[in-house]
Amino acid sequence: MPNRLLAIALAGLTVVATHVAAQGTSPQTPLPQTPAPQTPPPDRPQTPEPAGRGGRGRGGQMATFPAQQRPPGDPELVAKGKQLFTTNCVACHGADLRGGVTGGPNLLRSAVVLMDQHGELILPIVHGARAERGMPPLPLPDPDVVAIAEYIHSVVSTARGQGAPPESDTPPPNALVGDAKAGEAYFTANCSKCHSATGDLAGIGSRIDEAKNLQNDWVVGGGATGRGGRGAARGSNDRRTVTATVTMANGEKIQGQVARLDNFFITLLLDDGRLARFGVKATSPTSRSRIRWNSTKSCPAS
Amino acid sequence: MTLKKLLVAAALAASPVLLIAQGRGLDPAKLLKPLTDEWPTYSGDYSAKRYSLLTQITRLNVKHLTLAWTVRLTGASVSGPGGDVGGGRGGASPNFIVGGEGTGEYPGGGPPTIKASALMVDGTIYLTAPDNAWAIDARDGRVLWHYFWKSRGGTHIATRGFGMWKDYLYMETPDNYLVSLEARTGKERWHKVISDFSQQYFSTAAPLVIGNHVIAGTGNDLDMPGFLQSFDPESGELQWKLYTVPMNPGDPGIETWPNVDAARHGGAQPWLPGAYDPQTNLYIFGTGNPTPAYTPGRGDESMDNLFTGSLIAVNVDTGKMAWYYQTAPHDMHDWDSAQTPVLVDGMFKGRMRKLVMTAARNGYFFVLDRVTGEHLLTSKYGSATNWVKNLDEKGRPKRNVEKDPTVGGSIVSPSAGGTVNWEPPAFSPDTGLFYVSEDNVYSIFYLLDTDPRGSMGLGGKLETRAGNGGSFLTALDYRTGKAAWRYKYEGGAGGGGGVLATAGKVVFAGDGAGNIVAHDAYTGKALWHSKIGGVTNPPQTYLLDGRQYLLVATNDQLWAFVMY
Numbered sequence: 001m002p003n004r005l006l007a008i009a010l011a012g013l014t015v016v017a018t019h020v021a022a023q024g025t026s027p028q029t030p031l032p033q034t035p036a037p038q039t040p041p042p043d044r045p046q047t048p049e050p051a052g053r054g055g056r057g058r059g060g061q062m063a064t065f066p067a068q069q070r071p072p073g074d075p076e077l078v079a080k081g082k083q084l085f086t087t088n089c090v091a092c093h094g095a096d097l098r099g100g101v102t103g104g105p106n107l108l109r110s111a112v113v114l115m116d117q118h119g120e121l122i123l124p125i126v127h128g129a130r131a132e133r134g135m136p137p138l139p140l141p142d143p144d145v146v147a148i149a150e151y152i153h154s155v156v157s158t159a160r161g162q163g164a165p166p167e168s169d170t171p172p173p174n175a176l177v178g179d180a181k182a183g184e185a186y187f188t189a190n191c192s193k194c195h196s197a198t199g200d201l202a203g204i205g206s207r208i209d210e211a212k213n214l215q216n217d218w219v220v221g222g223g224a225t226g227r228g229g230r231g232a233a234r235g236s237n238d239r240r241t242v243t244a245t246v247t248m249a250n251g252e253k254i255q256g257q258v259a260r261l262d263n264f265f266i267t268l269l270l271d272d273g274r275l276a277r278f279g280v281k282a283t284s285p286t287s288r289s290r291i292r293w294n295s296t297k298s299c300p301a302s
Numbered sequence: 303m304t305l306k307k308l309l310v311a312a313a314l315a316a317s318p319v320l321l322i323a324q325g326r327g328l329d330p331a332k333l334l335k336p337l338t339d340e341w342p343t344y345s346g347d348y349s350a351k352r353y354s355l356l357t358q359i360t361r362l363n364v365k366h367l368t369l370a371w372t373v374r375l376t377g378a379s380v381s382g383p384g385g386d387v388g389g390g391r392g393g394a395s396p397n398f399i400v401g402g403e404g405t406g407e408y409p410g411g412g413p414p415t416i417k418a419s420a421l422m423v424d425g426t427i428y429l430t431a432p433d434n435a436w437a438i439d440a441r442d443g444r445v446l447w448h449y450f451w452k453s454r455g456g457t458h459i460a461t462r463g464f465g466m467w468k469d470y471l472y473m474e475t476p477d478n479y480l481v482s483l484e485a486r487t488g489k490e491r492w493h494k495v496i497s498d499f500s501q502q503y504f505s506t507a508a509p510l511v512i513g514n515h516v517i518a519g520t521g522n523d524l525d526m527p528g529f530l531q532s533f534d535p536e537s538g539e540l541q542w543k544l545y546t547v548p549m550n551p552g553d554p555g556i557e558t559w560p561n562v563d564a565a566r567h568g569g570a571q572p573w574l575p576g577a578y579d580p581q582t583n584l585y586i587f588g589t590g591n592p593t594p595a596y597t598p599g600r601g602d603e604s605m606d607n608l609f610t611g612s613l614i615a616v617n618v619d620t621g622k623m624a625w626y627y628q629t630a631p632h633d634m635h636d637w638d639s640a641q642t643p644v645l646v647d648g649m650f651k652g653r654m655r656k657l658v659m660t661a662a663r664n665g666y667f668f669v670l671d672r673v674t675g676e677h678l679l680t681s682k683y684g685s686a687t688n689w690v691k692n693l694d695e696k697g698r699p700k701r702n703v704e705k706d707p708t709v710g711g712s713i714v715s716p717s718a719g720g721t722v723n724w725e726p727p728a729f730s731p732d733t734g735l736f737y738v739s740e741d742n743v744y745s746i747f748y749l750l751d752t753d754p755r756g757s758m759g760l761g762g763k764l765e766t767r768a769g770n771g772g773s774f775l776t777a778l779d780y781r782t783g784k785a786a787w788r789y790k791y792e793g794g795a796g797g798g799g800g801v802l803a804t805a806g807k808v809v810f811a812g813d814g815a816g817n818i819v820a821h822d823a824y825t826g827k828a829l830w831h832s833k834i835g836g837v838t839n840p841p842q843t844y845l846l847d848g849r850q851y852l853l854v855a856t857n858d859q860l861w862a863f864v865m866y
Contacts, residue, residue, distance in 0.1 A: 062408040064455050066500045099755050109525045109758055114500045120677050161592065163502065163524035163759015164455075172715040172764075173751040177710040212748060215711060218768045219746060262815035264831055 006070050009239040067114055068157050073150040081151030097155050098165060103134070108156055108165055119149035186205075211291050244268060303840055313390030321693025327469035327485060328423050334580055335512065336644055339845035341422040344463050344508040345726065346842070349645040350577035352728035353803045354843045358821050358850035359865050360806040364830045365822045370851060370864035373443035377414040377434050377449035377858075381419070382408040396445040400492045402433075402452030404477060415838055416855035417799070418463035421509065422844040423849050427484065427853070428466070429860070430473050430508075432458040437488060440846050443862060447488030452504060452843065453477050457504035458521070460724070465509035465516055466537040472516050474505035478531060479566050494538040501526050508575045512586070515678075516638035518586055519572035520550075523759045525593040528570035528610075532621060542621025546589045557643035560601035561681060568600065569593035570610040572726055574640045577658070582673055584615040584624055586645070586658050590638040591630070596707045596763035597749065606631040611639040613660060613668070617677060626673030629662045634706040635747065636718045636760060637664035637688070644729045644736065645672055650679075650781060661727055661738040663720030664689070666699050669780050677734055679708015684721035686742035687716050687773030707763045713782070717743040718765055719796070726840050728803040733823050735777040735786055737809050741796030742771030775801070775819075777810050777826060787826040801838030810852060812837025818854050818861075834861050 060065045063069045072078075087093075092104025101229040107113050112121050123145045127136030140148075187195075195201050208214045244266065245255040256268030259275060277278040337346040346352055358369065361725040376384030383398040402459045414431030421428040424550030426446065427438040430673040433453050437446040438463050456476035465472040470491060471483045478499050482491040497503035497520040516533040528546035533539065545566040548556040559565035567590050576587025592600055592610035600607050609623075611630025616623055617845045641658040650657060650669070658672035665684025680692070680697040689705035705714045709759055719741070727738040744767070773794035777786045791798075791813040798812030807823045818837050835856035842853045852863040 011754045062405075062455060064408075064457060065502045069455060080586060096757075098753070098758070106567075106755070106758070109567055111498075111501050111526070114502070117500065146834075159758075161523075162761070163522075164761025168391065172748075175710050175748060175750055177708075188589070212711065212764070212766075216746065216768075219713065219768050220766060234771045246694075262817060263790075263792050263819070263828060264817065264833075 005007060064161065067153070067159065070153065070157060072157070073154050077147050077150045078154045079151075080144075080145035081149070081154075083147050084140070085151050088138055088140065089148065096165075097152065098170070107152055107162070113152055113156060116149060119146040122152070161259075174211065176214065195258045246276075310375070316421060317845055319846060323504060328466045328530055330467060330511070330513070340846050341420065342466060343574045343864065344419050345577065346419075347542045348578040348580065350575075350642050350726070351569070351646070352726060352801060352807070353730055353802070354469060356807045356843055356845055356850045357804070357806045358805060358845070359808055359820075359843070360827060361822050362680075363865065364806070365833075367820070367830055367852060367865055368722075369832075370862045371443035373438065373445065374859045375416070375429075375431070375434070375436060375445070378448060379429065380452065381720050381756050383448050383450065387548060396765055396807065397435075397447040397488055399447060399449045399483075399488045399490065400452060400636065401449065401481065401493065402454075402475070403479070404452045404454035406433075406450075406452030406497065408453050408455045408458070413858040416856050416860065417460040417462070417802035417839050419726075419773050419840050420464055420842060420853060420855075420860075421464050422846075422853070423466060423485070426485070427860075428464045430461040430472055431858075432461050432506075432648070434471055435483065435488070436472075437466070437485070438564065438860070440844065440862070443860065444761050449483060449488045449490070449823075451475050451479075451481065451603050453501060456499060457506075457521075459504075461508045461764045462503070462506055462508035465511040467516070468510040470535065472509040472511065472518075472535070474509060474520070475765055476559065478503050478505045478520065478804035480505075480509065480516065480538060482535075482538060483760045486540065490637070490758050492538050496520055496531060496533075497522075505708060507573055510575050511534075512578050512585065515541060515618050517576075517618065519574070519587065521571045521573035521590070522569070525569065525758055527566055527574055530572045530587065530616065532618065541654070544614075544616055544621050544623065546612075548608070554806060557581070558606040558608045560605065564600055567593065568607055568610060569595075571638075572614075572725075573638075574642050575779070576620070577645045577657070578641050579645055579672055580740070581656070582615075582624075583618055584672065585618045586613060586615045586643050586672060588613055588629075588638070588643060588660060588662075591631070591633045591636050593759055593800075595636040595760045596634060596747070597751050597761075598754050598759040600632065601773055603632065603701075604687070607633075608666075608833060609664075611637070611664075613643055613658065613670065613671065614641065614673075623695070625783075627670055627675050627677060627696075629660065629668050629696055629736070630664050630667065631694075631700065633664065634701060635714065636662070637662065637716075637720055638723075639663065639828065641722065641724070641733040642726045644727060646731070646780065648730055648734065648780065655695070657780070659736060661722055661736070661778070663716070663722060664715055665700065665776055667736070667738075668688075668697070668785070677785050679780070681778070683738065683776060683778055683783070683785065684716055684738060684742060685717035685774070685788070687721060688746065705747075707749040709752065711746040711751050711766075712745050712750045713744055713768050715742055715744045715771060717741075717745040717767065718747075723797065725797055725800040728801040728809065729780075730807075730809070731851075732804040732805065732817075732821050733777070733786075734779065734781070734805055735823065736780050737775065737777050737801040737803060737811070737823075738783055739796060739798050739801065739811065739814075740774040740776040740788070740816075743775070743796070744768040744771065761845060766834045771854075773798075775821065775826065777809075777823075789821060789826040789828070797836075799837040802841040802852075804843060810841040810843075810854075812841070818852075832861075832863070 029149045092100045093103050094100040097107040127143045242258045256270040259266040359391050418430045427440045433451040435449040435829045454477040458476045478495045478497045478762040479493040481493040502524040504521045505520045510517045531543045547570050548565045571590040578585050589612050592607040611633045612626045612628040614626045614800040639662045646657045659669045667681045667683045667685030669679040677697045690699040691702040729736050744765045746768045748764040751757040773791045773796045774788040776788045794814035798814045802810040809821045809823045817831040
């Protein structure tokens with residue numbers, strides 16, 4: 001294999017001369033695909049998934065923890081318990097069970113609640129076992145306490161994965177908290193050469209419904225929200241197609257979309273649908289990137 | 303030749319085979335020695351340097367490393383072992399052993415992901431994945447036995463591997479048992495509950511055997527208190543339990559929480575193995591983030607939320623805390639400091655010192671005196687890390703609160719995944735360099751739950767990727783905290799499973815782009831690579847039959863490279 005020097009030029013990106021050992025273009029079966037590094041996700045997925053309820057979670061799989069694995073309680077008993085909870089417990093423990101203004105603890109993460117089966121651990125506390133810690137004894141008959149326990153368990157069973165609480169009825173706060181005047185000034189100074197609210201951006205506010213999504217599109221270049229972290233976020237919103245030009249030592253230039261890239265090979269998807277793979281001669285690291293992917297002045301298409 | 307002589311000759315000829323099959327077990331004294339031919343504990347040795355004294359593989363010859371064998375492991379299910387395919391096919395089926403208290407329906411077989419460090423003792427590899435464990439012939443990859451745990455459930459995100467004591471193995475299960483097996487047969491000796499499943503604990507750590515202690519951490523995402531426990535290796539009885547948050551009024555650190563209830567729900571899970579210093583008898587480990595992770599509910603800025611995000615030194619005989627140092631006061635991004643710390647005896651500012659160092663998930667690197675906990679150095683190793691206002695008088699990074707999750711969104715690096723996550727670093731005494739994966743993702747953190755009571759667990763935030771400042775293998779000079787070199791992994795996405803350093807002056811790591819890569823320990827230059835797929839566990843090395851091997855996993859597949 002000839003050991004020629006090549007330079008990779010990334011169209012639309014700044015070029016840094018790179019030593020490449022040519023392994024020749026070797027057309028293969030067309031297989032367009034985006035770079036897909038095979039790396040495990042980080043050990044803490046960042047977005048809580050529903051834990052499932054009633055013993056079965058998503059996809060029919062068994063739910064993760066006992067609070068979600070337990071079968072649903074008798075609906076009548078749960079309804080009765082909800083009524084009793086509202087009358088007797090809400091002031092201290094909150095309508096959402098996450099604790100109240102008078103300082104009652106969050107029941108959704110209470111060890112007593114989580115270890116309780118059908119009220120047997122909750123009952124003594126309702127009847128005064130924790131009076132010295134501020135839980136006043138309530139003169140409720142045992143069956144009422146059992147009903148309350150069933151209701152509490154029914155709420156806990158709707159908790160989401162990774163400890164997240166049940167879905168709230170309250171919508172999340174509006175992310176539109178910035179200074180519109182400052183934004184307008186920034187837009188005029190930095191964006192208005194290419195964009196205008198009456199031109200290419202006309203109607204964008206109705207096309208993208210939520211402020212967060214609009215901002216994400218702005219900052220990220222589009223893509224889904226809600227994923228984060230190293231694994232989940234990676235590449236999920238890379239809309240841009242990166243193209244590169246490989247310059248052979250003899251001056252021949254080969255251009256294509258970057259299908260895969262690591263420190264050792266670059267694979268281009270050529271215009272005719274073939275894949276071409278080039279070996280990159282390994283070099284010593286520097287504090288700078290060996291191939292620089294500098295941003296350019298061009299703006300992502302909206 | 304008489305018949306008797308023939309039998310003796312046959313027995314002699316067969317004896318090496320018997321040794322392979324039966325093993326001699328692990329002499330606990332071996333754990334006190336530097337890492338050479340075997341790999342007898344999670345980090346190789348107690349210092350957690352992941353530095354092997356083996357020298358057959360060198361900077362000059364590593365390019366000749368070649369594949370010895372590979373095996374694809376299969377997750378078992380209630381219906382059977384699944385059939386592990388690998389080298390040595392045609393041999394007898396491996397012994398299949400079933401244990402567990404559940405139905406085994408969760409998660410229901412499927413390919414395992416190996417994130418564990420393997421043990422290699424006496425020619426046998428012992429390896430775990432959630433609900434599964436294997437003994438594998440280190441010469442040819444043949445599965446000798448396969449243990450399957452019928453689970454009750456629990457977060458099946460990983461297991462980190464076995465601990466070993468004499469002929470016994472110890473592992474944790476996602477549904478919170480410490481399970482002890484006979485190393486030779488895979489037969490179960492006992493299993494003990496180590497944390498409460500109904501409170502949503504889940505257990506992934508590799509138990510560490512120290513003297514007559516099996517040290518076992520656990521994990522939890524639902525606001526439950528973290529704790530570390532020690533068990534008797536023979537009986538499995540609890541010896542001591544150290545909570546990592548204050549549990550009662552008057553407990554040390556309680557003043558760093560708004561109230562006792564918040565402290566008792568404050569997290570600080572020790573979910574990765576620590577390191578052990580025989581001279582001081584201190585086990586030094588990291589703790590996880592406070593909970594709720596991203597939202598209010600843990601008091602104001604001044605509240606540090608001890609002992610979350612900390613290094614803690616505990617006496618292994620008494621279970622009493624000797625010192626702590628907080629590397630992430632009042633964290634707001636799920637940035638654990640649970641990473642395995644590294645113990646080094648080295649020069650620091652003109653003095654020989656007994657050091658402990660750690661690269662935390664929040665992008666900062668710390669060097670302490672491991673005898674006293676005295677702070678010596680803090681440096682930023684995450685190139686893009688942007689959330690710190692200043693270092694306080696103790697060298698602790700203090701947050702710029704504008705980088706907390708906010709309603710309007712905050713652009714922060716690293717992502718919640720961290721500059722490094724669980725992947726263990728390595729340290730080479732030859733170079734004096736600390737090698738760590740460095741990932742520089744930017745995220746937009748939105749606060750969704752502004753309730754002053756706080757959310758729960760990892761709830762209440764939304765995270766969107768905003769860019770990538772690159773993935774690197776980074777070599778830090780512990781005396782300055784500065785990078786001697788950074789090797790950028792093009793197309794890399796962080797992780798890479800961790801790092802291995804060797805006396806052959808070679809450093810191995812996954813590049814996050816499907817390669818296992820050998821680097822020059824001094825310069826970082828890439829010397830060899832093999833595209834085996836995304837590396838999912840830390841590279842390891844051992845010497846067998848006079849040859850040095852490199853062992854590494856990609857999801858369900860184990861690869862052994864060798865230098866002939």
